[in-house]
Amino acid sequence: MSLYAVVDPATGETVQEYPTATDQQIEEALASASKAFKEWSKTTTVADRAALIRKVGQLHAERAEELAKIIEREMGKPFDDAKGEVEFSAAIYEYYADNAEKFLADEPIDLLDGEGSAVIKRTPVGVLLGIMPWNYPYYQVARFAGPNLTLGNTIVLKHAPQCPESAAAMQKIFDDAGYPKGAYVNVYATNEQIADAIADPRVQGVSLTGSERAGAAVAEIAGRNLKKVVLELGGSDPFIVLSTDNLDETVEAAFSGRFENTGQACNAAKRFIVAADIYDDFLAKFTERVLGAAGSLAPLSSVAAAERLEQQVQKAVDSGAKLVSAGERKGAHFPPGVLTGVTPESPSYKEELFGPVATVYKVADEDEAVELANDTPFGLGSYVFTADQEQALRVADKIEAGMVFVNVVGADGVELPFGGVKRSGFGRELGRFGIDEFVNKKLIRVG
Structure with a gap:
């Protein structure tokens, strides 16, 4: 059986298999995301990108029933709960559309000595790799993709192997919303391919939601290659x-x-x-x-x-x-x-x-x-x-x-930061703090 497959947990039936990515496809995904960052991110404003992410939220809302039925098949979530997850995801995208310009506005610094001015400008850092779990297939992606696409980072997204249909449905949403090729790229990658992608110099950061073991493995590779990570791991x-x-x-x-x-x-x-x-x-x-x-x-x-x-x-x-x-x-x-x-x-x-x-x-x-x-x-x-x-x-x-x-x-709310300490990981998602993780807080000091 393929690594990526929809297996209905209620029946054990294999509904559909999806081909695992080839190494060439992973290379194309990274190259496409890198190209989109250099071109799309540099030529659009925060307002432009907010309009795109708002459309993503609208499409989630419009396709809520279809999307809910997908994860009902994939991971057994009852339809009403699944539909609620889709609607909450739509609210996340809308929240960043509404607030991105405020969150990313220039921040002046009062000088203690000397003349002139100083300001912090918040700018994107580049290609980000997202590694997502199966328990909330849409919500987990929304809280990562929502702030970062609005900021101007581009995303390569690896979903859980049991969520290939919802992964494809989200790729279609980002495409239909008007994102250019490479801004958001879904990949059906293996763990080995993801390890290589983390080390790739085109990737500037990694966000993972998953187990302690997965978090430790990702953080180890990222650390060796000087990449920032946000980890949301287990809890008790x-x-x-x-x-x-x-x-x-x-x-x-x-x-x-x-x-x-x-x-x-x-x-x-x-x-x-x-x-x-x-x-x-x-x-x-x-x-x-x-x-x-x-x-x-x-x-x-x-x-x-x-x-x-x-x-x-x-x-x-x-x-x-x-x-x-x-x-x-x-x-x-x-x-x-x-x-x-x-x-x-x-x-x-x-x-x-x-x-x-x-x-x-x-x-x-x-x-x-x-x-x-x-x-x-x-x-x-x-x-x-x-x-x-x-x-x-x-x-x-x-x-x-x-x-x-x-x-x-x-x-929980779209405006409330989500994250933990100790072996539950580090970094925050959602709210104002969620858009401030993978950002270059660039100082410009004018004399």
Whole structure:
């Protein structure tokens, strides 16, 4: 079977295969992107490029149903959720169209000594390589391509091998929006071809969303070749519950935070850390809610993903954890479940569980909750639920993560920066910060 193929996880059927790129095709992609940067980027204004990216957003909105059906086939996302992802992606493109001129405006610097002036001009750096995952096929591309194409960088995009149809659909959108050849180029590349592309002197930066292993491999090659990288990797986000005025609402928020996209989100709540005085009630209600989702969840992205999660859960149980589950794995369908009694000695204590399984811990107080929340190699997102607003802000300040959400889930926005610390990566996407990563902040000092 080809490396790039649409395999419906609900049925296991191979829907369509796509040919893997030849070395010559990769060379043509890099040459085309380099040519477009030297010509298109240099002859267009920010306003010109904002108009193009606005058209990309409009085409996403117009083709939302078609695009949603594609990723329903590719990675099993329910149609309504898939359509919501397309619409959110359209909003990202529109946001950069609306704000690019403001974000990229010249920034004067007040001189401390001497006459004349100084200004920072934000300009593009060149060809960028994007390496994208399968869990949000459109959204991940939007938050990378939206700001960078508007800035004037050009993009070579490698999507996940199981997302070739959505990759092709996006290439058509950028073409139909009016981008010149080479401004955005999709490639069905191998890992070896991508390693060579990172080292290619025409490529000035790399953005990857994916696993720790992939991030480390990309960063190693980029570092040897003095290329900047933005990495958004895994997460094992804590969901701290210290007090609540409405336990049912908190439990529903916990469920939503864990089970969005069938638990296949880097910034999903994964470790539920609950104060002892409400632990028993929370666990009972939360477990009931989780088990009640049996039969309504979509499959995981692939049988391999479900098998990997099954192995992780079994290791936790073998190490003494207790699993309450709604059933057994059937192909890519994984039953929702709750793990308790996971100790620091368990392999799963430091791992990310990518699917519909939640781990719940009991803690004595705020200090123990913070200590447990930070006892992870990851640092992407986090959640703090408490009726005490002063406590909420105090705990939020202590959490070692790139993002903290207080008494709310599902509150991501196009204007809010997304990214993490520790082994969750570095750099930011979305918002004003997302357009400032791959930019030359050029100083012009006039005497």
